[in-house]
Amino acid sequence: MAETEKAEPPKTKTRPIVRIGIFLISHSLLASVVCCTAGVVALLLLPVLAKNTYISENALMPGSASSMLSNWDISEANRLVKELSDLDSDSEEDAGIASRRILSNYMSNLGAEVGYHKFQPQLNQFHPLHFFSSPDSSIPDHNLTYSSYGISVVGIIRAPRGDGKEAIVLVTPYNFGKNGRGDSFSLSIGYTVFSLLTRVTWLAKDIVWLIADSQYGEYAPVATWLRDYHSPVFTSTSGVDARSGGRGDGLYVLNENHFARRKISNGFRRAGTMAAALILKVGDRNSPFEETLTVFAEASNGQMPNLDLINVVNYLAVHRQGLHVKVEKFWSLVNSKWLEVLGGVFELVGDVARSLNPSWKFGIPAADYVDGAATLASSLYYQAVGIPTGPHGAFRDFQIDAITLELSPKVASFNKGRHNEFVLRSGRLIEGVIRSVNNLLEKFHQSFFLYLLTSPGKFVSVGVYMIAFALLVAPLPLVAASLYIDATKVNLGLKNGKHTPTATLDGIGITFKSWKWLSAAKEVFVVHLWGAVVSLLPYFICQIPNCSPTTSFGIWVFLSIFSLLVLYLILGSPFSHVHAPQPQNKEWAIVKSVTMSAVFIGLLLMSVVNFATAEFGALVIVPLCLIARPLKLDIKAAKMRSFLRVICNVVLCVVAFPPVSFFLLKGISEGFESINVGDFWNWMESLWAWNSATYIYIGMVHLPCWVLCMHVLLHYSC
Known part of the structure; x- marks a missing residue:
């Protein structure tokens, strides 16, 4: 075969x-x-691609019912505010006690349950072990005097149709003993709504009215009250002890009738799980033309409330109460010439597209593009910073949807008629929002949680703005x-x-x-370890007494450079291979390769925590990583392309350095004449005080990668 x-x-x-x-x-x-x-x-293109907002949850039904707010509620609120303003006390402490007594009597006479919450202000001090956790501040320090405490007043309405398992929270910051015109306005609106809600029969959720003592800031009383609400401490320290014989005793004993005494409690009162929260403020600045409403939504580490909550407020404010709704924007960009030119280009492209096919809806007017870009930049910036823009941030830490509403009356609202009209329109707005949330059978979940605002009525969802980040990385x-x-x-x-x-x-x-990459990986790892050391240095610098921000910043820079030099003495500097043999001529390429891998991983991890920070970081650090190349190679080449690359490397290295990036951003938004060297220290101090993940990103991702890119640029072993 x-x-x-x-x-x-x-x-x-x-x-x-x-x-x-x-x-x-x-x-x-x-x-x-x-x-x-x-x-x-x-x-x-994001301002062009923004979509109109819409209400996803049909059960909200904003504006489906007529308002029940009456002039009687407003007159009672005016009487309360007048009684508070007529207080004549020898000290702010006595005025504060009398104010709390009056408020508790008024709320108790309405049939609400009233309680007090005592808290102490928190010092913003960096502590590395508590960075991602709240400080243990629910038990006050007994060594502090009574005047060192803040005391908030809490009123609770039990829903006639509810089972006590859910609640809606209304917060009005109020500085007891030293209230201003804005505090009086907000208290008047809050009492007007609260008075109405004690009589309605449609309530299915409890109503909690927190009159937060804002003498130590607006955030601290809300945050401490929420911590005690969700983490109860079974002691008498979270309330006002009537048996202590101190000042707190006056809050209880001075109630005049038996009914009020039965309703007012010194213990910590609670309602059900919070479905939503509204923080109501009236700004001290007046609007010259019309009554305006400014919405603040950004919370810690870029968290945002459900978009449906903002949509309900915007719909009721615009279509029911005729208020002008605003969100924060970078006003310096509104007058930017290059944005106007870019907006004109997009408008022209949109006109051409519509002429070819009328169904192609692309492009917006140049003025709308500039305004949308300024608002989008503001939304992206405040999310990236990771610091709450109001007391609503304390609620988002407990996954409660909350926003801050700041109302601004007209300049001519000083007379009584205009005052009552403003209170009536504002009260009806809050009533409508509470009624919509009251209709929900479950928490907000239908709409978006990840989005950027380009106006109160337009947004960019995560599915759109993540494309830019994905393309950059x-x-x-x-x-x-x-x-x-x-x-x-x-x-x-x-x-x-x-x-x-x-x-x-x-x-x-x-x-x-x-295995050449192992040496490069070790170098990259150690530099990132140095970044962690730099991030911990402020904890020790803060221990230095009487140290100004400029001095602290100088000490931080000196210690960072010194530790880096010590690190390079141990590992070898970029100048230690001047006479390196030819086989090592690609060592810088391996270092750059591992560095880019580290940047890629760091940006992806940061996008999970705070997408806006990752977006900003990719925009700054990615071009530097891509273009970084030893300067000696480009200088030896003596070509125009090499010369341009040297210029780009130098410019990108300067711009990507964190302090320079901060000063440039501050100069563009506020003007370069207001720049101070200590501002960067103050900014970083605010980041670590608010437990912002952006601080970790700058110290452990951005700064080490910048140093490694400098290492590549100055590498002589080529």
């Missing part, structure tokens, strides 16, 4: 995803340019892989001297014989 020839095994085809990966790595330069350009363009793994392959001389399927994306896995020829 003749021997049969052995059939050759069929060649395995490379998977399409692998072919695409090989193609992108082979053309990483082109892919980087395309992705970064597309990412910046996508970011600039996409080149990092591609360039990192390309650099590593080139540095270790790995063959990527060469054919006729060119890269072929159709190469098989066997043709890639990747081996693990070279």
